[in-house]
Amino acid sequence: MQTTPQTTKDISFEEFQDEILQDYKTAVTSRECSLLGRREVLTGKAKFGIFGDGKEVPQLAWAKVFQNGDFRSGYYRDQTFMMAIGALSIQQFFAGLYGNLNIEHDPMSAGRQMGGHFGTHSLDEKGDWKNLLEQKNSSADISPTAGQMPRLLGLAQASKIYRKVKGIHSPKFSKNGNEVAWGTIGNASTSEGLFFETINAAGVLQVPMVISIWDDEYGISVHAKHQTTKENISEILKGFQRDNAHKGYEILRVKGWDYVALVETYQRASKIAREEHVPVMIHVVELTQPQGHSTSGSHERYKTKERLDWEMENDCIRKMRDWIISSNISTELELDTIDKNIKKQVREGKKLAWEAYQNPIKEEQQEALKLITNLANSSVNKVFIDRVITELANVSDPIRKDIASAVRKSLRYVISETSTEKQMLHDWIDAYMKRIQPHYSSHLYSHSKKSAQYIKEVLPTYDSEAEVVDGRLVLRDNFDFLFNKYPQALIFGEDAGKIGDVNQGLEGLQEKYGELRVADVGIREATILGQGIGMAMRGLRPIAEIQYLDYILYALQIMSDDLATLHYRTKGKQKAPVIVRTRGHRLEGIWHSGSQLGGVLNLIRGMHVLVPRNMTKAAGFYNTLLECDEPALVVECLNGYRLKEKLPTNLGEFKTPVGVVETLKNGTDITLVSYGSTLRLVQQAAKELLEVGIDAEVIDVQSLLPLDLNHDIVKSVAKTNRLMVIDEDVPGGASAYLLNAILDEQNAYQYLDSQPKTLTARPHRPAYGTDGDYFSKPSAEDIFESVYAVMHEVNPNKYPKLR
Secondary structure, three states, rough: OOOOOOOOOOOOOHHHHHHHHHHHHHHHHHHHHHHHHHHHHHHHOOOOOOOOOOOHHHHHHHHOOOOOOOOOOOOOOOHHHHHOOOOOOHHHHHHHHHOOOOOOOOOOOOOOOOOOOOOOOOOOOOEEEEOOHHHHHEEEOOOOOOOHHHHHHHHHHHHHHHHHHHOOOOOOOOOOOOEEEEEEEEEEHHHHHHHHHHHHHHHHOOEEEEEEEEEOOOEEEEEHHHHHHHHHHHHOOOOEOOOOOOOEEEEEEEOOHHHHHHHHHHHHHHHHHHOOOOOEEEEEEEEOOOOOOOOOOOOOHHOOOHHHHHHOOOOHHHHHHHHHHHHOOHHHHHHHHHHHHHHHHHHHHHHHHHHHHHHOOOOOOOHHHHHHHHHHHOOOOOHHHHHHHHHHHOOOOOHHHHHHHHHHHHHHHHOOOOHHHHHHHHHHHHHHHHHHHEEEEEEEEOOOOHHHHHHHOOOOOOOOOOOOEHHHHHHHHHHHHOOOOHHOEEEEEOOOOOOOEEEEHHHHHHHOOOOOEEEEEEOHHHHHHHHHHHHOOOOOEEEEOOOOOHHHHHHHHHHHHHOHHHHHHHHOOOOOOOOOEEEEOOOOOOOOOOOOHHHOOOOOOOOOEOOOOOOHHHHHHHHHOOOOOOOOOEEOOOOOOOOEEOOOOOOOOOOOOOOOOEEEEEOOOOEEEEEOOOHOOOOOHHHHHHHOOOOOOEEEEOOEEEEOOHHHHHHHHHHOOOOOOOOOOOOOOOHHHHHHHHHOOOOOOHHOOOOEEEEEOOOOOOOOOOHHHHHOOOOHHHHHHHHHHHHHHHHOOOOOOOO
């Protein structure tokens, strides 16, 4: 180890000494938080703990080169870094461990994520962007291993866009693309496909990304020999090293306990990424994990005595301490004093965090006890209610479940009684649930004035002799207007660039707007989505194109775990208004005609799911989405690009509303509800049903998430008294979702005179042959016969059996 690290500026010995000792204090503070945090879990005050012990010193070196405007995309070991950049205090650390619902106490997630998951605030109280260049930024962590990697790619790519694309006004987001995206991952998690996909994509794109791999030789309890070829991730990835002939990575390797070498390594990495826009990989080896993977188990169960002895000898803080003493920066006595003071500070911070967490709950406990006691004293069932009082009073460290449960149980004993005390308790629990529930449920979608719900419909307008064109041309010309109107908008996907997408909806736009704004990418759906997430988090308006709905499954985990939860898990402090464009529904073959919407609807709450029936409706959705600040999935009809539509005169301006249905045909006998490509068959069947005297009302839901905010479907059912949902998803898929919403949320059951029906696809995907679609998904004949069967049951004389 060298005696002094190279610094970026000349400083006095006293300044150098202060900097080193401050780093040491931060490392020891973080370690003490980890140690005490584990004890808090084992005593039951916290539910689970996963800590950054053993990774402290490399994170100090990283923090030195992390600048305002930079972004972190990491995992749950980075607490020392967050402390070093001033984004995490002792009290906040413990508030996160306890799950404090107050975002002032737990700014990372307001109790929505377990401790160890970090993020900063990109949005102000109104949901508007803060100036991200005036702060050090961390995207909000997720638990799934390697799940942070796709987003990291997009965070880095944003700098390239800001540097290379002219005309983007970005005073809050970038200064000439000088910002670096910093990622962290454990060595074992590099086995995940998302890691390899991201590493490859970043090497191709050449973006300012630095990925630190914390290597302590284990993944949970499993040794590296079971995780990585050659037990060495940088060794097997050295083919990515750039050279004179090829672009690639700068790959660096450094020992995690060597403070001086770490500082120099991170300074070098920062300079390369920031100035050259070259990705850098730092393999930080010989790290330890003093408390094992998490509080779920002990590492003594799977590590040998020799390994445990080695970890104790090579602990990074111990090594740093030895270096400080040997370099005459401080003495052992002075460091002992620092250690002692820090232990006291951490204990005090923990105490304050616990009191801040418990005191409001204890006040609520006393309020509830007083009201329940009053109820008991006025009730003939006092003896039973007294048991509830005793149970609640004996809870020394209450949680809100204890309080709510006790109140609700108490009210059961006075169901048949009438008293002022009963009414007061009723009112209290109603107000309590109304006040507390949002702390657990709010901000799934935007609360800002840019929410899609505030963007009203603007109808397309047409000339008297409007040109009738292929639907794809409506899309293409509308995208042209959007890219001209929004310099920060860009689109990318497989075949999206040079050929203008597989269905020519972007024809000629790359030539007009350049290869960075209309871009081809590799076959890698998860990181296509990740590009969108990261760039959207930095103020750009990306449209991430997944070629077919069937291929969305490759990106679904990231869409579900990261994008859909982002606004919720930060309680409205971060957003990523990505538009995910795809095409699907009916075509040929198992993997080009799927309709996985039942699964999608269940997995991506927090995003809008939009299913336009034609390209004009799709274009209207894109116009709406670029004015709002929420992420969405738009599924275009795969068999609609060559169908003829009139070309609107107000391209880029007309808007399809989100969450609003459209009645395409009025009727009196039955309400038919559908969407997307199947809707055309419903309309055809409705015309044919008129020939036998059945007048069906046809409704296009247009938007699955959200669904029918105005409850127009139930108004139709109130008129027709019958309902059928037609859907090309498998049985129990999107049709079940629609039926549940109509019957349970809109209470349409009260108007029904016949059993509500669903007509779905078969429980398999269509075979390749031309007839595969007909025999796998609802046909016009299926729809006709199903509706006729309902009406036959109503009036068999008027509608005799078909066959």
